[in-house]
Structures are given as structure tokens and as C-alpha cells.
Amino acid sequence: MGSVRWAVRCGSWAPTRSDWLFAARCIQREEKDRIGQFVFAKDAKSAMTGRLLLRKFVNERMGIPWAEIRLERSPRGKPYLAAPLKVSPDSDPKPPAWSFNLSHQGDYAVLAAEQGMQVGVDIMKTTMPGSSSVPEFFRIMTRQFTVYEWSVIQSGGLEHQQLAAFYRHWALKESFIKAIGTGLGFNLQRVEFHLPSEPLTQKHVLRQTKMHLDEEEEDDWVFEESLLDADHHVAVALGPADNAASAPLCPTPPPPTSFTLLSFSDLIASASPLTEEDPAYWESFKMKAEAPQRQQETHTSK
Numbered sequence: 001m002g003s004v005r006w007a008v009r010c011g012s013w014a015p016t017r018s019d020w021l022f023a024a025r026c027i028q029r030e031e032k033d034r035i036g037q038f039v040f041a042k043d044a045k046s047a048m049t050g051r052l053l054l055r056k057f058v059n060e061r062m063g064i065p066w067a068e069i070r071l072e073r074s075p076r077g078k079p080y081l082a083a084p085l086k087v088s089p090d091s092d093p094k095p096p097a098w099s100f101n102l103s104h105q106g107d108y109a110v111l112a113a114e115q116g117m118q119v120g121v122d123i124m125k126t127t128m129p130g131s132s133s134v135p136e137f138f139r140i141m142t143r144q145f146t147v148y149e150w151s152v153i154q155s156g157g158l159e160h161q162q163l164a165a166f167y168r169h170w171a172l173k174e175s176f177i178k179a180i181g182t183g184l185g186f187n188l189q190r191v192e193f194h195l196p197s198e199p200l201t202q203k204h205v206l207r208q209t210k211m212h213l214d215e216e217e218e219d220d221w222v223f224e225e226s227l228l229d230a231d232h233h234v235a236v237a238l239g240p241a242d243n244a245a246s247a248p249l250c251p252t253p254p255p256p257t258s259f260t261l262l263s264f265s266d267l268i269a270s271a272s273p274l275t276e277e278d279p280a281y282w283e284s285f286k287m288k289a290e291a292p293q294r295q296q297e298t299h300t301s302k
């Protein structure tokens with residue numbers, strides 16, 4: 001069974017003209033157009049990094065030539081490989097299918113992929129709320145978590161600890177929602193996370209957190225939690241594959257893999273251009289402000 005966990009620190013990426021134009025040539029035209037419409041450079045860079053991560057994964061791990069990869073989105077936005085449909089030679093038994101997912105928030109973009117299991121990933125940076133106090137922010141978010149989860153989140157002493165617990169729970173919930181691909185249509189009160197007493201530390205992947213769905217503990221789902229740095233929580237949800245009836249879930253998932261940090265050179269190492277160079281794409285990118293003023297000023301307070 002294969003596992004891939006990749007992270008790119010796209011927040012500090014300062015692309016040169018040739019980096020940006022080359023990256024734009026290596027993604028599908030509609031994605032290039034979508035990224036071109038972002039107002040802020042930070043969002044354009046994280047979305048671009050996400051597309052390159054997906055294509056690098058499909059190319060290098062699924063063995064599909066870059067130019068043949070056709071990624072599409074489900075009606076709710078989840079990317080999937082639409083072509084080529086046949087990704088492995090005729091063999092019996094067939095290798096388990098890969099599932100993959102992306103997240104970009106804070107300073108990173110991350111990709112998680114798994115063979116034989118359904119995967120969702122979410123990264124969250126612990127930041128102070130921009131326009132309200134922490135208690136007011138929590139009040140606005142009341143319905144996103146259960147009473148039990150709020151008791152855990154608010155049991156931390158300092159506000160920063162409470163926010164870190166909040167974003168940890170958020171990443172867990174989102175990772176599940178992203179694995180099942182439902183997006184906004186899911187009632188978040190149906191899932192409740194139970195954290196182990198073991199602390200989450202950097203350089204260690206924690207796999208003891210349990211999910212309850214409709215008040216029943218879900219043994220089929222595994223959650224891998226890591227800290228990319230002190231402020232960035234990542235959760236990877238691993239569940240039974242969509243076609244679990246034909247390919248049963250492996251009884252014990254492979255040992256947890258920590259995230260490998262990739263550079264821009266790693267990202268484009270196997271890339272090949274799909275479209276012609278478009279100099280106006282750089283002119284438009286270099287005019288963008290990095291991020292909204294408020295985000296540039298927001299610091300975590302510890």
C-alpha cells in the first residue's frame with residue numbers, strides 16, 4: 001500500500017517571472033484561468049502549488065505522463081483523475097486504487113494520497129481572529145462543534161491554547177468532510193472527535209484520535225494528525241475506499257507517514273508544459289498585493 005504526504009511552504013515562495021510562467025504552462029488551461037483571477041498573490045501561489053502537487057503526484061506515483069493527465073472536479077469541487085481512466089497494466093489482482101486530496105491555508109499547501117483508502121486532508125494555521133475577540137469568535141462558530149468538543153477546546157488555559165485546540169478540531173472535521181467529498185452540505189454536529197491524552201508534538205504523527213459519527217465510534221476511520229510547525233495543524237482522514245465491497249479495507253493501515261517538505265524545484269522536477277508561454281500572466285501576477293492588509297498584520301499571540 002502506498003502513502004504520500006507532501007507539503008510546500010508556498011507562503012514564502014517568491015516566484016521569478018520564469019518560475020511563474022513555467023508553472024502556468026504546466027497546469028490545465030481552466031485552472032490557469034481560475035488562478036489568474038485571484039485578487040491576492042498569496043491565494044494564487046497556494047492554488048498554483050496545489051495544482052502542481054496534484055500533477056506531480058499523478059505523474060510520479062501513478063506513472064502517468066504529465067501531458068496525459070486530465071484532472072476534473074466533482075460537482076462539489078473535489079479534484080479527481082478523469083483521464084486516463086486506465087492507470088495500470090492488466091494484472092490480477094489489480095493494485096488498489098489511489099485516492100488523493102489537497103489543502104492550502106496559512107503558509108503551506110499539502111497533499112495526502114493513499115492507496116486502497118479514501119483520503120481527505122486539511123491544514124489550519126492558528127491565528128487570532130481578525131475582527132473579534134476570541135470568545136466572540138467562538139460564539140459565532142458555536143454550531144460547528146458539539147458540546148463535548150467545545151468543553152475540550154475551552155479547557156485550555158490561555159487563549160492561544162484554546163485557539164490551537166479549536167483549529168485542531170477544525171482540521172479533523174474538515175479532513176473527514178473532504179474525504180467523503182460533501183463540502184458544505186454536511187451537518188457538522190454529526191461528527192465528534194475524541195482526542196487522546198497524548199500531546200500532539202512536532203515531528204510525530206499521532207493516530208489515536210477517534211471519530212464518533214451519529215454517536216457511534218467509527219473504527220473504520222483513522223485520523224493522522226501532525227504539526228508542520230508550531231502553528232500549522234494537519235489532519236489526514238483515512239476511510240474505507242468507495243469500492244470497499246470489491247476491494248476490502250486493509251485491516252491495518254500502513255504506518256503513519258510524516259509530511260515531506262518540497263521546494264519549487266521539486267514541484268516542477270517532472271513537469272512538462274501543456275500550453276504556450278503567456279507573458280501577460282506574469283504582468284497580471286506581479287500587480288497583485290500579497291494578501292489583504294489585515295492578514296499581513298495578523299500575528300499569533302502566545
Ligand SMILES: CC(C)(COP(=O)(O)OP(=O)(O)OC[C@H]1O[C@@H](n2cnc3c(N)ncnc32)[C@H](O)[C@@H]1OP(=O)(O)O)[C@@H](O)C(=O)NCCC(=O)NCCS
Pocket residue numbers: 046047050076077078079101102103104105121122123144169170173174177178179180181182183184185188
Ligand atoms: C472545499 C471545502 C470542502 C474545503 O475548503 P477549505 O477548507 O476552505 O480549503 P482547503 O484549502 O482545505 O481545500 C481546498 C482544496 O480542497 C479540494 N476540494 C474542493 N472541494 C472539495 C470537496 N468537496 N471535497 C474534498 N476536497 C475538495 C480542492 O483541491 C481545493 O483546492 P483547489 O480548489 O485549489 O484545487 C469547503 O468548501 C467546505 O465546504 N468546507 C466546509 C465548511 C465548514 O463549515 N467547515 C467547518 C469545519 S469545523
